[in-house]
Amino acid sequence: MIEVHDLKKTYRDRTVLDLPALSLAQGETLALAGANGSGKTTLLRLLAGTLKPTAGTVKTAKPLLYLPQKSYAFRGTVLQNVLLGTQGKKQQAMELLEKLELLPFADKKASSLSGGELQRLSVCRLLIRPCNLLLLDEPTSACDPQSATLVLQALEAYRKETGCTLVLSTHTPRVALEAAGRLLILRDGKPEADGAPQALLQSPDSDWLRAFIAGWRI
Numbered sequence: 001m002i003e004v005h006d007l008k009k010t011y012r013d014r015t016v017l018d019l020p021a022l023s024l025a026q027g028e029t030l031a032l033a034g035a036n037g038s039g040k041t042t043l044l045r046l047l048a049g050t051l052k053p054t055a056g057t058v059k060t061a062k063p064l065l066y067l068p069q070k071s072y073a074f075r076g077t078v079l080q081n082v083l084l085g086t087q088g089k090k091q092q093a094m095e096l097l098e099k100l101e102l103l104p105f106a107d108k109k110a111s112s113l114s115g116g117e118l119q120r121l122s123v124c125r126l127l128i129r130p131c132n133l134l135l136l137d138e139p140t141s142a143c144d145p146q147s148a149t150l151v152l153q154a155l156e157a158y159r160k161e162t163g164c165t166l167v168l169s170t171h172t173p174r175v176a177l178e179a180a181g182r183l184l185i186l187r188d189g190k191p192e193a194d195g196a197p198q199a200l201l202q203s204p205d206s207d208w209l210r211a212f213i214a215g216w217r218i
């Protein structure tokens with residue numbers, strides 16, 4: 001669940017996010033799109049509570065989990081990374097690693113992973129815990145198409161199991177189409193389009209939207 005009203009984030013005199021309203025029911029899925037600097041990360045961080053709004057209110061379901069845009073590894077092995085802070089859910093950790101094709105790396109140093117592997121590990125670290133709101137900042141940005149499929153499948157399984165609300169940002173139309181029932185496109189921090197991903201992609205109703213979608217990575 002998410003309820004946002006008159007949300008603004010301003011740095012000095014520049015407003016980088018201006019969202020009059022956003023409402024998501026429990027279990028709804030939302031993809032965020034928009035050019036670099038359009039406010040996707042700012043919105044996700046405001047929802048996650050790691051950034052304070054300049055104005056407005058944010059109400060969200062708890063507990064929430066947030067995947068930052070930049071992946072990172074803790075010290076130790078891949079398996080130890082997934083188990084951090086979970087009281088020994090080894091079986092579940094191994095299953096998640098298998099789902100994301102990281103099982104062969106379980107005993108390797110997490111710091112030795114490639115960018116795409118590290119991103120999948122970051123996803124595993126989140127999905128080992130239940131939550132009511134999952135916030136993901138470009139969760140497949142470092143993944144090749146096959147790895148992106150693994151992430152999308154793991155997210156879908158997690159969502160079915162927990163009934164969580166999901167918000168993710170992406171530059172990939174396929175991710176929006178497969179992972180979300182709703183797509184919000186930001187332009188200079190403001191909502192430019194909001195609707196079913198398929199409908200927005202197939203029949204953009206403005207020149208700006210047509211140009212934006214034409215430039216989207218396939």
Ligand SMILES: Nc1ncnc2c1ncn2[C@@H]1O[C@H](COP(=O)(O)OP(=O)(O)O)[C@@H](O)[C@H]1O
Binds near residue numbers: 036038041042043
């Ligand atoms: N701490 C900050 N100080 C000033 N400007 C910032 C700060 N953080 C983000 N911004 C600006 O806010 C805008 C939106 O950034 P961001 O939400 O990261 O965009 P996106 O994730 O869509 O690429 C960008 O122009 C960025 O430069």
Ligand SMILES: [Mg+2]
Binds near residue numbers: 137
């Ligand atoms: Mg961003």
